Each structure stands twice: as C-alpha cells, then as structure tokens.
Amino acid sequence: MLQLNFRDGRPIYEQVRDxxxxxxxxxxxxxxxxxxxxxxxxxxxxxxxxxIQRAYEALEQEGYAYTVAGKGSFAAxxxxxxxxxxxxxxxxxxxxxxxxxxxxxKPDELAxxxxxxxxxxx
Amino acid sequence: MLQLNFRDGRPIYEQVRDxxxxxxxxxxxxxxxxxxxxxxxxxxxxxxxxxIQRAYEALEQEGYAYTVAGKGSFAAxxxxxxxxxxxxxxxxxxxxxxxxxxxxxKPDELAxxxxxxxxxxx
DNA sequence: CATCTGTACTAGATGTGTTAATACAGTTAT
DNA sequence: ATAACTGTATTAACACATCTAGTACAGATG
Numbered sequence: 001m002l003q004l005n006f007r008d009g010r011p012i013y014e015q016v017r018d019x020x021x022x023x024x025x026x027x028x029x030x031x032x033x034x035x036x037x038x039x040x041x042x043x044x045x046x047x048x049x050x051x052i053q054r055a056y057e058a059l060e061q062e063g064y065a066y067t068v069a070g071k072g073s074f075a076a077x078x079x080x081x082x083x084x085x086x087x088x089x090x091x092x093x094x095x096x097x098x099x100x101x102x103x104x105x106k107p108d109e110l111a112x113x114x115x116x117x118x119x120x121x122x
Numbered sequence: 123m124l125q126l127n128f129r130d131g132r133p134i135y136e137q138v139r140d141x142x143x144x145x146x147x148x149x150x151x152x153x154x155x156x157x158x159x160x161x162x163x164x165x166x167x168x169x170x171x172x173x174i175q176r177a178y179e180a181l182e183q184e185g186y187a188y189t190v191a192g193k194g195s196f197a198a199x200x201x202x203x204x205x206x207x208x209x210x211x212x213x214x215x216x217x218x219x220x221x222x223x224x225x226x227x228k229p230d231e232l233a234x235x236x237x238x239x240x241x242x243x244x
Numbered sequence: 245c246a247t248c249t250g251t252a253c254t255a256g257a258t259g260t261g262t263t264a265a266t267a268c269a270g271t272t273a274t
Numbered sequence: 275a276t277a278a279c280t281g282t283a284t285t286a287a288c289a290c291a292t293c294t295a296g297t298a299c300a301g302a303t304g
Contacts, residue, residue, distance in 0.1 A: 025224035049295050070301035102147035114229050170263050192270035
C-alpha cells in the first residue's frame, strides 16, 4: 500500500503523509473511508507508531483527514482541504512553470500534458 | 539580492540554492554572468562560507552553474541544465496538477494561468 | 470486560545542518 | 614576484530534527 525509502534523506513521516495524500487524491482511498490505524500501519511498515501519528497530524492539518477519538482517522472530502493548501499548490505550480519556460518548454507542451490528463480521467 | 528565513525549517543552503536558481531563470543574473564569490556572499548574508559552497555545489550538479578554479562560479545556459532536472520538474508538475484536479480546479483555470504568464513575458 | 482506537509524554540514539578555523592551488592585478 | 582574490578540502564541535522506545490514559466497540 505504501512504499518507504530509508536511504533518500526525506523524513519517514513526510513519505507516509505524501503517500497517503496521493492514495486519497487518486481515489484509492475514497473520501470518508477509514485510514489504517496508527498501530497497524506502523506494524506493516515496521516503523514506530509515533511516526505514523505525526503523519496523521500533518494530514489532518492540511484537511485531508479527520479524526474521531477512539474510532480512527478517515479520509476527508476535497471541500474540507484547507485553502492554504490550494495556495501552496498554485505557488509551487507557478515556480515550476516559470523554470520550465526558462528551459525552453513551450506552453503548448504543458497544455498537451493537461489534455492528456483529462482523457485519463474519463 | 537574496532573502533568508532562519525560522522556517528549510536549510539555509537550500534557500541560497533556490534563490540563486530563481535569479538565474528570471534573468536577473544573465547566463554567463559571474555569481557572487563564496566569501563575499557569505559575508553579506552573515553566514558561513561552507554553507554557500554547498549551495554552489548543488547548483553545479543541477547544471545551473559552472565553476572555473581561481576565477569563480558563473550562471550557465538553459541548454546546460541536466536532463534530470527537467524530469524532476515534470514529475512534480504532474503531482500538483493531479492534486489540484482532485480539489476541483478545472483545466481551464490552469490554461488561463499559463496564458497570463505568456503575456507577462512580452 | 477485553480490545481496539487516538493521544500524550519522557528519554535517548542518530543524522543533518551549521559554524569555525585552517590550509592549499589556481587566477588576477599591481 | 608579490599580494589579493578565486574555489576547494578537511577537521572538530555544537544545535536541532528525526526517529525509536516505552509507558500511560481516555473513548469506542465487541
């Protein structure tokens, strides 16, 4: 379900956070569904429960998950995602597009990239 | 010329690296121009020369700068940038677009964002 | 009641980032 | 040639984030 890379300097809790976020936005974990429990996920990934908890806290702060004490954590709806997250994404997007432009990538290529994405979603 | 943020957990050498890269891709530092020397930049930013050196090494590895021993470091041409960097950018771009799609952002909005960029460049 | 859930706290090991001081080799200008 | 600049390399030390480990508590569930 999730893949970790211990060599690559990125913190484990970030890898878990990003991995779960990706599972949510791709629909692998549908909105409202239960996320794996802290203990079960830490067991299957062979890491400390505290690290998972930290990833869940981050996801909750972003709005991608919500928690019910005693029941578990669940995937949230797109409308629950914090506005900060959208702004952050647009900010990063602009920086990337700007750099790609410097590298000679034409707007047509980018447009084609999104067109392809539209097809895949159908 | 460059702004550092000591609170925000990002390493200083990454901030210097990203800041210089941005100055290069925006044309503030034209291709071929000399970058500030390790010692002068470390002086004006009030940080250790080793930290600057680390940032320069990273930029050189990306292809955004090249070094002539005894002379200094210089901004490279877009064509010198490593292919790895392009792939990395496209990879990040796809992830961001995918997440924005999940958040309900229509392809039209993205297209409009690039159209705006085209206008600014003229 | 037993077992699951998330949460909180302390303590310690490890690695990264950063500073500091020093040194060496090549370039440039006087 | 001499002085002053350039990048590069090395070592030591410190601060801090990450991660692990162990333990504990409260709410939900069967």
